[in-house]
Amino acid sequence: MNNWPLWEIFIRSKAGLNHKHVGSLHAADAEMAVQNARDVYTRRNEGVSIWVVESKYITASDPDDADPLYEPAKDKVYRHPTFYNLPDEVKHM
Amino acid sequence: MNNHLFNYTLQQADNCLILGQRLGEWCGHGPILEQDIAMTNIALDLIGQSRMLYQYAAEVQGDGKTEDDLAYLRDAWDFKNVLLVEQPNGDFAKTILRQFLFDSFNCYFYEALKDSNDEKLAAIAAKSHKETLYHLKWSADWVLRLGDGTEESHERIQSALNELWPYSAEIIIASDADHDAKTNGYGVNLEEIQSRRDSKIEEVLEEATLTAPEDTFSHSGGKSGTHTEHLGYILADLQFLQRAYPGNEW
Amino acid sequence: MNEKQLEDHFNEKIDKDIRIEPKDWMPENYRKTLIRQISQHAHSEIVGMLPEANWISRAPTLRRKAAALAKVQDEAGHGLYLYSACETLGIDRDTLLDQLHTGKAKYSSIFNYPTLTWADMGAIGWLVDGAAIMNQVPLCRASYGPYARAMIRVCKEESFHQRQGFEIMLTLCRGSKEQKKMAQDALNRWWWPALMMFGPTDADSPHTEQSMRWGIKRFTNDELRQKFVDVSKPQADLLGITIPDPDLKWNEERGRHDFGKINWEEFYNVIKGNGPCNKQRIDARTKAWEDGAWVRAAASAYAEKRKSKQQAA
Numbered sequence: 001m002n003n004w005p006l007w008e009i010f011i012r013s014k015a016g017l018n019h020k021h022v023g024s025l026h027a028a029d030a031e032m033a034v035q036n037a038r039d040v041y042t043r044r045n046e047g048v049s050i051w052v053v054e055s056k057y058i059t060a061s062d063p064d065d066a067d068p069l070y071e072p073a074k075d076k077v078y079r080h081p082t083f084y085n086l087p088d089e090v091k092h093m
Numbered sequence: 094m095n096n097h098l099f100n101y102t103l104q105q106a107d108n109c110l111i112l113g114q115r116l117g118e119w120c121g122h123g124p125i126l127e128q129d130i131a132m133t134n135i136a137l138d139l140i141g142q143s144r145m146l147y148q149y150a151a152e153v154q155g156d157g158k159t160e161d162d163l164a165y166l167r168d169a170w171d172f173k174n175v176l177l178v179e180q181p182n183g184d185f186a187k188t189i190l191r192q193f194l195f196d197s198f199n200c201y202f203y204e205a206l207k208d209s210n211d212e213k214l215a216a217i218a219a220k221s222h223k224e225t226l227y228h229l230k231w232s233a234d235w236v237l238r239l240g241d242g243t244e245e246s247h248e249r250i251q252s253a254l255n256e257l258w259p260y261s262a263e264i265i266i267a268s269d270a271d272h273d274a275k276t277n278g279y280g281v282n283l284e285e286i287q288s289r290r291d292s293k294i295e296e297v298l299e300e301a302t303l304t305a306p307e308d309t310f311s312h313s314g315g316k317s318g319t320h321t322e323h324l325g326y327i328l329a330d331l332q333f334l335q336r337a338y339p340g341n342e343w
Numbered sequence: 344m345n346e347k348q349l350e351d352h353f354n355e356k357i358d359k360d361i362r363i364e365p366k367d368w369m370p371e372n373y374r375k376t377l378i379r380q381i382s383q384h385a386h387s388e389i390v391g392m393l394p395e396a397n398w399i400s401r402a403p404t405l406r407r408k409a410a411a412l413a414k415v416q417d418e419a420g421h422g423l424y425l426y427s428a429c430e431t432l433g434i435d436r437d438t439l440l441d442q443l444h445t446g447k448a449k450y451s452s453i454f455n456y457p458t459l460t461w462a463d464m465g466a467i468g469w470l471v472d473g474a475a476i477m478n479q480v481p482l483c484r485a486s487y488g489p490y491a492r493a494m495i496r497v498c499k500e501e502s503f504h505q506r507q508g509f510e511i512m513l514t515l516c517r518g519s520k521e522q523k524k525m526a527q528d529a530l531n532r533w534w535w536p537a538l539m540m541f542g543p544t545d546a547d548s549p550h551t552e553q554s555m556r557w558g559i560k561r562f563t564n565d566e567l568r569q570k571f572v573d574v575s576k577p578q579a580d581l582l583g584i585t586i587p588d589p590d591l592k593w594n595e596e597r598g599r600h601d602f603g604k605i606n607w608e609e610f611y612n613v614i615k616g617n618g619p620c621n622k623q624r625i626d627a628r629t630k631a632w633e634d635g636a637w638v639r640a641a642a643s644a645y646a647e648k649r650k651s652k653q654q655a656a
Contacts, residue, residue, distance in 0.1 A: 026125065026127060032234070035234075036128075043134070088242075
């Protein structure tokens, strides 16, 4: 059990923005993962907040399911504002 | 020139430079990439602190010298760092313990120095204190991991503790400059720092299942320029180019 | 989908410049080639720390010392990003390091040359990082997502490295007689190895075609090498030092520089392990890793103990 597990690192680059995946690293525990993330991924002032999650706990969608998962959303054009025609006089809607 | 203020600033500048130099030796040789990077970050902070302090010391000195004149053109007897920081890296346990003994001073030192009546020192302290809070967290965490990790790591860090303990107290023994700094309000009260530092050390060692030696003997001499043999070698390395090619720009 | 359909789908994505992601189907050879290429690059970063780390303790000013530390540290970071990218292909870092330590994996042969004077810090930044950047920028568009993303990060950080190297050279070249001599000597020693960094001639790189097809290589070795020569010559002129190649001259007709023949015998010899520092570099990396074993074990044991304590509570 000498191999430190892999962690996925998410960083909020400034207040108000989402945490974004930036990469991964190894650490023995969560606390160390946060410290390592600070040392590795924020050396140039890239962050104000860090999330870490052990890589094995990430569940990802299966790329083979891409069609059933994402295709059906493509033709739902009525979900987008441009689908609706309004007269030019109506501004700011 | 205010000789005491100059020496007081140098004391701390030299501590930071020499420890930064030592930590820099790890770069490329750390136990795992992530920690290699962490150690270099701390080295960079310490070198940054030393530069601010040397710049200020040069200003206090007032004869047109630079940070590099102070770092590169003084001999060992002019260096005022404590003996602790010039101790060799040894294994990772020794480096960690040396770091922890220093950080547990440095962090409280800067915290108190923020109240200095010398604006420059107060400003340097404010910036540095934030850095040292992280250093102390990092080194204390590692003392815990090694102390309460495996049997081997416990033995290694216990033996580092035994070896370095006699070098741990010098930093809180007041020099002339320390006395002057406290009396005139530009420096800190070392007694207050000692009590905070001692309880921090006690707390961490206990949690790490480590035992401090009972012998209270303390080496000293660094603050007045009497060093261990190690410093000469550090300076030979550090100052080589400036000494071999005097007066050049780099 | 059967193998053939999967492969067609994969090729279609490559053609459309759609990135391949870790869980996507990919040809076994693509995976293997990527692992080899990315890990070689990662190894180069961490072995590459050593020749420069050599001069951290002797950096001639505090400003240079800080820059040198930051630069070598960045290389550790780059190694880490690349190992991470490699791990997404289903191989862990420990295995990759083992391949490095046992000589199974290669790294850039340039790092088997010694850093003998301070000017080498300048020459490495200027030439070696310069050559590396030229190689790496096109890889920000590599077809494998995690690799391309790692390279974007690497290239962003890398940009200060070459500048600090060139600044060191410039300061030396404007300095004393000895300093200028130091700079010229460094150029003499690093020029040819830097040209070799782009790898064998196109005629001798059997994998180039496939790698370009897969979008994990964007220009050929010779194209990049030529570009590097063209960019470096005026920089050397600006520094006032001479590139050690009597055949280097501007070819009006081609609109590019002609340059002398590379000593490929030396190149293959260094790759085989006979460079001045091969053994020293691998020994240093192996020692760091082995000496760190008890540290890593301690942290794991401590984490384990804490977890069980928390569970018990």
